[in-house]
Amino acid sequence: KNQVEQSPQSLIILEGKNCTLQCNYTVSPFSNLRWYKQDTGRGPVSLTIMTFSENTKSNGRYTATLDADTKQSSLHITASQLSDSASYICVVMDSSYKLIFGSGTRLLVRP
Amino acid sequence: EAQVTQNPRYLITVTGKKLTVTCSQNMNHEYMSWYRQDPGLGLRQIYYSMNVEVTDKGDVPEGYKVSRKEKRNFPLILESPSPNQTSLYFCASSKTTSGRSNEQFFGPGTRLTVL
Numbered sequence: 032k033n034q035v036e037q038s039p040q041s042l043i044i045l046e047g048k049n050c051t052l053q054c055n056y057t058v059s060p061f062s063n064l065r066w067y068k069q070d071t072g073r074g075p076v077s078l079t080i081m082t083f084s085e086n087t088k089s090n091g092r093y094t095a096t097l098d099a100d101t102k103q104s105s106l107h108i109t110a111s112q113l114s115d116s117a118s119y120i121c122v123v124m125d126s127s128y129k130l131i132f133g134s135g136t137r138l139l140v141r142p
Numbered sequence: 143e144a145q146v147t148q149n150p151r152y153l154i155t156v157t158g159k160k161l162t163v164t165c166s167q168n169m170n171h172e173y174m175s176w177y178r179q180d181p182g183l184g185l186r187q188i189y190y191s192m193n194v195e196v197t198d199k200g201d202v203p204e205g206y207k208v209s210r211k212e213k214r215n216f217p218l219i220l221e222s223p224s225p226n227q228t229s230l231y232f233c234a235s236s237k238t239t240s241g242r243s244n245e246q247f248f249g250p251g252t253r254l255t256v257l
Contacts, residue, residue, distance in 0.1 A: 065245075074146075074232050074248030075185070120184065128173075128192075129200075130246075134184035 035133035054121035146249035165233030
């Protein structure tokens with residue numbers, strides 16, 4: 032069964048610290064992997080999209096990595112800010128354009 | 143401003159009373175989709191549409207209908223809502239379904255409560 036698993040479920044860090052979120056997937060065949068940021072009560076906003084041939088992509092302080100062999104991805108947040116507090120969702124698209132969503136990691140950045 | 147809009151943003155209704163949630167995008171996107179989001183379950187796809195007059199079921203289509211008569215609009219219809227359809231609903235669109243740039247843009251969400 033195609034699945035996307037994220038860890039940890041929740042994370043609390045101090046402002047200015049770095050953190051890494053994990054995503055493991057079993058989706059096959061694979062088309063691309065996306066990371067979204069979702070503020071409470073709002074729609075998700077795209078951070079990165081990576082295809083099979085890409086193993087890293089950055090968007091400001093966010094850097095996503097992809098290992099298509101082990102079917103793992105990570106999202107690294109550098110020098111966290113209070114505004115980074117949100118849920119981060121890993122999403123994998125299969126070859127039939129279907130999106131499979133992870134349940135997200137809830138990040139809280141404390142002053 | 144390029145955006146996906148949904149209406150209403152909040153709705154409280156009673157079991158069995160038909161309702162429609164509208165979704166509109168102004169980016170000339172081909173692909174549109176509806177999701178529901180429930181605590182602990184993440185986003186689940188209800189229906190999607192590759193283009194005008196083309197719709198297909200997602201993971202949780204039971205109890206919902208959609209139509210795509212024109213490119214910009216993709217309404218979600220609940221013919222006979224039930225309490226288990228209480229949820230946060232998102233509409234999304236993307237330019238195409240294929241290629242690297244098929245980024246999805248999400249609407250602001252509709253919080254539906256069925257009593």
